[in-house]
Amino acid sequence: MNQALPTLTLKDFATDQEVRWCPGCGDYAILKTIQKVMPELNRPKENQVFVSGIGCSSRFPYYMNTFGFHTIHGRAPAIATGVKLANPELDVWVITGDGDGFSIGGNHMMHAIRRNVNLQILLFNNEIYGLTKGQYSPTSQVGTQSPSSPSGSVDAPLSPCLVSLGSGGTFIARSIDTEAKHLSGIVKRGSEHDGTAFIEILQNCPIYNDGVFSQVKDKKLAPEFRVEVHHGEPITFGQENEKGIMLDRQSLSLQVVQCAGNESEILIHDEQNKVQAQLLAEMKGPNFPIAVGVLYKEEKSSFVTDVYKKIDVPKSEPSAFQELLESGNTWEVK
Amino acid sequence: MQAVKEKDNHLNVNEKETHDVVVRFAGDSGDGMQLTGTNFTQATALYGNDLSTFPDFPAEIRAPVGATFGVSAFQIYFGADDVTTSGDDVDVLVAMNPAALVTNLGKLVKGGLVIVDKGAFTQKNLTKAKYEINPLEDNSLDGFRVLSIDIHKQVLTAVEPYGLSHKDALRCKNMWTLGLVMWLFDRDRSATIESLNKKFAAKPQVADANIAALNAGHAYGETAELPAGIHVYKVPKAKVPPGMYRNITGTQALAYGLIAGSELAEIDLLFASYPITPASNLLHELSSKKGFRVKTFQAEDEIAAVCSAMGASFAGSLGVTSSAGPGIALKAEGISLAVASELPLVIVNTQRGGPSTGLPTKTEQSDFNMALFGRHGDTPIPVVAASTATDCFDVAIEAVRLAIRYMTPVMILSDGYLANASEPWKIPNFDSLKSFKVNHYDEPKDFKPSIRDKNTNARVWAKPGTPGMEHRIGGIEKSFETGDISYDPANHQKMTELRKEKVAQIAHDIPLQEVCFGESEGKLAVLGWGSTYGAIHQAVKRAVADGMQVSHIHVRYLSPMPSNLCEILSKFDSVLVPEMNTGQFIKMIRSEFLIDAQGLNKIAGQPFKIGEILAAIVEKYQDL
Numbered sequence: 001m002n003q004a005l006p007t008l009t010l011k012d013f014a015t016d017q018e019v020r021w022c023p024g025c026g027d028y029a030i031l032k033t034i035q036k037v038m039p040e041l042n043r044p045k046e047n048q049v050f051v052s053g054i055g056c057s058s059r060f061p062y063y064m065n066t067f068g069f070h071t072i073h074g075r076a077p078a079i080a081t082g083v084k085l086a087n088p089e090l091d092v093w094v095i096t097g098d099g100d101g102f103s104i105g106g107n108h109m110m111h112a113i114r115r116n117v118n119l120q121i122l123l124f125n126n127e128i129y130g131l132t133k134g135q136y137s138p139t140s141q142v143g144t145q146s147p148s149s150p151s152g153s154v155d156a157p158l159s160p161c162l163v164s165l166g167s168g169g170t171f172i173a174r175s176i177d178t179e180a181k182h183l184s185g186i187v188k189r190g191s192e193h194d195g196t197a198f199i200e201i202l203q204n205c206p207i208y209n210d211g212v213f214s215q216v217k218d219k220k221l222a223p224e225f226r227v228e229v230h231h232g233e234p235i236t237f238g239q240e241n242e243k244g245i246m247l248d249r250q251s252l253s254l255q256v257v258q259c260a261g262n263e264s265e266i267l268i269h270d271e272q273n274k275v276q277a278q279l280l281a282e283m284k285g286p287n288f289p290i291a292v293g294v295l296y297k298e299e300k301s302s303f304v305t306d307v308y309k310k311i312d313v314p315k316s317e318p319s320a321f322q323e324l325l326e327s328g329n330t331w332e333v334k
Numbered sequence: 335m336q337a338v339k340e341k342d343n344h345l346n347v348n349e350k351e352t353h354d355v356v357v358r359f360a361g362d363s364g365d366g367m368q369l370t371g372t373n374f375t376q377a378t379a380l381y382g383n384d385l386s387t388f389p390d391f392p393a394e395i396r397a398p399v400g401a402t403f404g405v406s407a408f409q410i411y412f413g414a415d416d417v418t419t420s421g422d423d424v425d426v427l428v429a430m431n432p433a434a435l436v437t438n439l440g441k442l443v444k445g446g447l448v449i450v451d452k453g454a455f456t457q458k459n460l461t462k463a464k465y466e467i468n469p470l471e472d473n474s475l476d477g478f479r480v481l482s483i484d485i486h487k488q489v490l491t492a493v494e495p496y497g498l499s500h501k502d503a504l505r506c507k508n509m510w511t512l513g514l515v516m517w518l519f520d521r522d523r524s525a526t527i528e529s530l531n532k533k534f535a536a537k538p539q540v541a542d543a544n545i546a547a548l549n550a551g552h553a554y555g556e557t558a559e560l561p562a563g564i565h566v567y568k569v570p571k572a573k574v575p576p577g578m579y580r581n582i583t584g585t586q587a588l589a590y591g592l593i594a595g596s597e598l599a600e601i602d603l604l605f606a607s608y609p610i611t612p613a614s615n616l617l618h619e620l621s622s623k624k625g626f627r628v629k630t631f632q633a634e635d636e637i638a639a640v641c642s643a644m645g646a647s648f649a650g651s652l653g654v655t656s657s658a659g660p661g662i663a664l665k666a667e668g669i670s671l672a673v674a675s676e677l678p679l680v681i682v683n684t685q686r687g688g689p690s691t692g693l694p695t696k697t698e699q700s701d702f703n704m705a706l707f708g709r710h711g712d713t714p715i716p717v718v719a720a721s722t723a724t725d726c727f728d729v730a731i732e733a734v735r736l737a738i739r740y741m742t743p744v745m746i747l748s749d750g751y752l753a754n755a756s757e758p759w760k761i762p763n764f765d766s767l768k769s770f771k772v773n774h775y776d777e778p779k780d781f782k783p784s785i786r787d788k789n790t791n792a793r794v795w796a797k798p799g800t801p802g803m804e805h806r807i808g809g810i811e812k813s814f815e816t817g818d819i820s821y822d823p824a825n826h827q828k829m830t831e832l833r834k835e836k837v838a839q840i841a842h843d844i845p846l847q848e849v850c851f852g853e854s855e856g857k858l859a860v861l862g863w864g865s866t867y868g869a870i871h872q873a874v875k876r877a878v879a880d881g882m883q884v885s886h887i888h889v890r891y892l893s894p895m896p897s898n899l900c901e902i903l904s905k906f907d908s909v910l911v912p913e914m915n916t917g918q919f920i921k922m923i924r925s926e927f928l929i930d931a932q933g934l935n936k937i938a939g940q941p942f943k944i945g946e947i948l949a950a951i952v953e954k955y956q957d958l
């Protein structure tokens with residue numbers, strides 16, 4: 001039975017700290033959405049813990065009136081794992097960015113996901129290093145011009161959702177900074193997931209990478225370049241919802257087709273289908289729309305739950321420690 | 335000048351009794367020398383001798399059979415008096431093959447006894463050990479007493495009734511040899527028999543075969559016609575304080591100390607670590623301790639280990655992490671965050687030979703500088719060093735106490751020698767240990783994370799899950815007043831000084847330094863820290879016995895140092911600082927106290943010998 005919790009509002013989750021992101025930053029919208037969604041989760045406020053690394057997005061905890069730990073570059077998933085291991089009652093959120101989470105902290109990200117640690121990981125992906133003034137990041141497109149790549153970057157980017165999938169992720173979703181309703185829906189579902197909920201949020205950096213997601217964010221262009229996936233529903237998009245995604249069974253690849261005449265061929269989204277999730281996560285322009293929504297979800301026992309099962313033995317009496325000290329072969333000197 | 339007595343061979347041919355003995359078991363990695371040594375140690379402890387042991391094993395997990403780099407050894411020093419090292423020169427060397435003989439013969443005292451398995455001295459093994467001529471057949475062992483037995487043959491005969499394969503039968507060689515050495519020193523075999531029955535509970539015929547081999551080795555000693563001087567030697571029991579004793583390694587003592595600390599603080603521990611030699615055993619030891627206030631987490635790397643430990647501390651548990659030098663280097667950024675965010679954290683550094691991979695299985699004290707200074711920014715932390723295997727217990731408790739009381743990371747310095755060495759331990763009574771219960775802050779009125787304890791300057795510890803305690807901390811400089819982010823210049827100065835003072839004042843919360851052996855003033859102080867304790871103690875004891883005015887001072891608290899250390903040292907004409915590094919602690923002594931201390935530095939991956947320190951004392955003494 002749930003204990004009655006006090007009714008809270010967005011204001012209860014805001015701090016008195018002056019928000020220091022650049023005007024127009026996508027982070028503002030995300031902050032507002034998270035502050036708004038928190039009361040709706042109906043969890044004790046004192047059990048909410050936000051852990052972040054380093055970067056623009058990692059300032060996030062300072063603006064949440066919850067427990068917060070702004071740590072070191074890339075290490076938030078490791079620190080969050082420790083928080084959750086120490087007290088499984090806590091709801092632990094990781095706030096990270098593309099550089100923090102997938103460059104310097106790629107290792108911790110991979111291992112948190114493969115262990116299925118009970119965390120909500122919000123990845124603010126703006127495909128650029130913002131706080132260090134605009135260098136290309138591991139998600140920047142090839143050819144990104146930046147202070148450290150004046151003639152265009154040559155590194156191939158990685159896809160956070162694909163890496164998560166490859167790491168054995170059990171909840172992989174994608175949303176957009178300014179789509180408050182969509183984002184809050186995804187966050188709510190993620191918070192209900194037992195295990196790692198990995199949520200990539202496409203976030204605009206108006207200073208160093210402005211408009212990188214304009215096709216999926218712009219009201220006019222988005223219908224052509226973005227597809228919202230819902231479990232059990234056909235995957236369709238377009239101004240008139242006239243286009244759909246179809247699986248070519250010969251090549252095991254996706255195709256964009258007109259819905260008319262192909263109704264029975266349009267792919268139905270199945271969150272539990274890992275192969276399909278990979279195909280959807282891979283879709284990108286100009287030939288494909290970017291998929292947003294819960295791409296993959298799998299029921300699997302979670303790390304902290306399993307750890308506690310292993311150590312679920314009766315707590316030793318104080319006298320047990322004396323017995324431990326006296327264990328093994330002892331002898332008495334008289 | 336006074337002559338220093340060269341160490342004599344302890345096994346005098348004509349004596350039936352000897353005061354103390356050093357025995358070294360050496361063989362191939364697969365010969366079970368560690369198990370042999372452990373069982374002999376057990377029997378020796380039960381016999382009532384004081385003792386100290388040191389396993390010396392190769393870095394290779396399974397080196398090719400017969401290779402010199404695959405030799406594994408176990409040394410035990412036991413006697414009737416206080417024994418604090420595993421001994422300098424070996425009186426009895428057991429060499430199970432030519433490689434073990436060639437790599438260990440140099441340690442054997444002149445006239446010492448060497449027991450060899452003739453059956454292993456095949457042409458193939460001799461070649462692997464680079465012997466051109468069989469040393470058992472030329473005169474190269476003339477200076478020693480040699481007991482050459484075909485142990486292969488003896489064992490095969492002894493275990494024949496048990497139907498083991500040839501290979502498995504030969505694996506009982508070590509027990510046969512143990513039986514013989516037990517006969518030599520009049521040890522009781524019952525504890526070994528009991529442990530063999532336990533170890534091979536699922537394979538009774540293997541247990542029986544090993545026991546038969548053990549008994550056969552013993553019977554061989556009793557019945558065979560042995561050369562003169564090879565007879566049963568009695569080693570009188572040591573005079574030790576009454577009480578319940580057990581044998582314990584430094585690693586076990588450290589693990590028990592951490593658990594004791596958590597019980598005394600009434601707080602859960604998260605021990606987060608990443609495998610690294612020689613620190614991994616601490617993770618193994620704690621992983622098997624269910625039911626106590628300790629959880630273990632094998633992290634994906636060293637950084638994740640320190641970070642998850644810190645996360646646990648933020649959540650209200652005590653995070654503990656552990657590694658050796660290279661891993662501690664990786665943790666440095668995390669430790670600095672614990673300093674900045676003022677969270678308790680215990681870091682165990684089991685030092686090994688460096689730099690880089692260096693000598694992973696060997697011992698060194700070369701991380702002193704890293705422990706004190708190896709971080710970015712002004713980041714002082716308390717550093718405590720264990721001096722003996724049993725001291726690890728007390729040092730671990732003290733580290734937990736300081737971390738919690740001062741909301742700071744604390745580093746424990748141990749080393750490869752302490753981690754693996756074992757000695758008898760008078761088991762403490764847990765009820766007699768002083769509790770230091772943690773009270774997490776939970777008063778919502780006017781709460782801010784920057785509230786400090788007036789006595790200790792420690793920041794409040796408010797844990798998630800407590801209503802009204804919501805707060806943010808992190809690596810950015812915080813306002814002294816509010817705990818919020820602050821870039822104010824004057825505030826940074828104040829906070830940096832506060833962090834320094836918070837650690838410095840711990841000098842008033844630790845015991846005053848004492849002279850641990852010798853007079854409180856005199857000509858020469860031998861100043862040590864860490865695992866050099868045993869060797870310094872014996873060397874100083876011998877020097878004092880020879881009439882020299884020498885004292886031993888051993889420091890546990892390296893940062894901050896005891897407030898009276900300078901005063902104590904100033905009562906001596908000269909100070910000698912033996913260290914297993916090129917001189918790191920000595921720089922602190924010279925720079926902090928302006929004392930013209932002299933160093934004695936051994937960087938060989940091996941502990942100091944008593945004789946080496948004694949020789950340095952004598953040399954120094956001549957100049958005084």
